[in-house]
Amino acid sequence: MSAIAWIAVGSLAAWGWLLLGQGFFWRTDQRLPPQVHARVDRVGQVGPMDPVDPADPPVWPRVAIVVPARDEAEVLPLSLPSLLTQDYPGDAEVVLVDDDSTDGTGKLAGELAVRYGGLPLTVVSPGEPEPGWTGKLWALRHGMALARARGPEFLLLTDADIAHEPDSLRLLVTAAVENDLDLVSQMARLRVASFWERLVVPAFVYFFAQLYPFRWINGRRPRATAAAGGCVLLRSETAERAGVPQVIRQAVIDDVSLARAVRRAGGRMWLGLAERVDSVRPYPHLADLWRMVSRSAYAQLRHNPLVLAGTVAGLAVVYLAPPLASAVGLFGGDAVAGWVGGLAWLVMAGTYLPMLRYYRQPLWLAPTLPFTALLYLLMTVDSAVQHYRGRGAAWKGRTYARPEAAPDR
Template sequence: MGAFFLGLMFLSLVIWLGLLTLRGQFWRSDQKLEVEEIQLKSLPKICAVVPARNEADVIPMSLRSLLLQDYPGDFHIFLVDDQSTDGTAAFAEGVAHAVDKAQQLHIVSGESLPLGWSGKLWAMEQGICKAKTLAPDYFFLTDADIEHDVSNLTRLVAKALQEDLDLASVMVKLRCESFWEKFLIPAFVFFFQKLYPFRWVNNPKNKTAAAAGGCILIRASALEQIGGIQVIRQTLIDDCTLAQVVKGTGNNSKFKNSPSSPPTPSRKIWLGLSSSTRSLRQYQSLQTIWDMVARTAYTQLNYSPWLLLGTVVAMTLIYLIPPVGTIIGALMSNWGIALIGLAAWLLMSLAYFPTIRFYKLSPLLAFSLPAIAFLYTLMTIDSALRHWQGRGGAWKGRVYPG
């Protein structure tokens, strides 16, 4: 038994060495929008599309930040009121009049959700159709709960122009104020970066593609060439799927062009972090974060029981075995097991530390990653249970069982 456990410790240590050195340096959190100097080569026309369903509590702040962007070019905002019952549209109009930008805001009354569409994508489709009448060069797809830094759009446009990008996306800074937010939210970003290393996403020669749905700038011609939003109309993880289709690396045939059309060319995309544009969405309790993760975790695994089993085994081996081995080895005075487990635990904490620093939290939180990973594993299992019970993908009063 001792030899078996020692083997597990050693395997976990080797995996962490591999993650730190071979997986695109995902842990460094160094792909950031704000480090780029703003140099606009031209002023393309931009149309923002904002799907909003019962967002009256956040729309005053988020829409105000959009209306007050310092982008010097032609910029219009299409807010799609997705059958809200809380007066979202009225609040939006009030904000636009308050900052004297009413001519810049276009309210689109959302129609009933048709079969085969997710709610957010249907709202985006309606907004894009209306925005097309202005013939924009780029669409700015953003959520209704994002408070944008005043230069966020200008920086994104400059990034897209400088690097000739078809899609540029920013993972905004998530709210991190309550106990559960501080404990669990940074790890959400860490796991996302591990799954989709940003350096790989930003490398045109690498097939990895991802985006953050809260803040996406996409070239209008690229969106048209892939067939529009309708090609991903049923997806729940719509941001990453859109990035895969745009980059031309999607491996699912239903997201590719028809057999009669030419193959999708590889396009350049970019994904980074933002320290100044932030999410207003609050997660005051463990339950709210749990529901957020459980909504799409099993979708990420393609609804596969085998991938679920593999994920549970991998999470146990990578995150739980090192601290357990450290404690058991110390109690049994087996210092070989204890030291190898401790070494893996330290490497794990070292990898997590840049994310903790990005969120300006206590460095001691870096050592709590095993406990955090355990909770995320339970959330993933619960996501599968919800799917099997027909409750998967619940959001804003709608259920998308997959």
């Protein structure tokens, strides 16, 4: 067989493993409610039970909603009212941390609170972060400290671009209380409107689930740990025991670092796809999505050039080889390469279909996944280049030249 045929065989073998051995990452059934109720089957995989309506807690715990916000005047009118008007039977409040904004974010938040009423709102401004802190975690530090002084049992950490349906908080708290969870996180449904959003956004969530299979996170014997930073319900006592956010103060990928800190403290967690939580932040152009991915991609690889090289090679073999082998088979007469590459491409596209359905996108986009993977490969390489140029993770006027998780104390 030719070299490209052998590479195609390797790609097909990799897709066989990904299909069956990577926690069924491609399925999209880990959602609230009621799939938080889980069972463990004979091989230790976690799957949903028959749907049941979660019971209301006998006493609704007090919740503080903490929102870090830096220059969010554009999206705040779409997100903050959804928090202020939560239909929650217990005591709850909103703490918005204005992270040194220059667009009037804090003033706008106060105006929205007057206009919509609902939950009480407190706006605080901690100023520029101290050395050793990323901006978001510095904001969370102050917001969580203020909230803890009022004795909430739970903290809802949610980004300023995240809009919640009226029953979102109720469902999150019910899941945490009924299942004795310390952290409940939902990956908000990102906006998909422009051409580039349709092409890139579903794949972003697909790749995240591939890296951190939700079933592995949610199992009784967890094999992975992660959270989605846009929506995290966290038990206050567990946060204090884990030393959050101090122990992760330098983390750019703060959601995964947060989840790991909670897990080390003995916390139980659940992560799934959201039905009632949406991101309203637009990414209309490829450059916007490029910045979103590249600012943290190399941090995910621990700034290790060998890991980067392995990642690039892996993406090439798994995602780029199948269409290349198919083309060689079609135009170069290499029948083995063509058939094996085509089969690997078919399996790849099949695993992408559930995510496209979740995002309500046309299924004909499934065969374009290799092109999207090529974009992500280039974004990852660019992330490394920016890191070595000293521009690191740049976000809203701040640059973290060498971001990394803070050491445990």
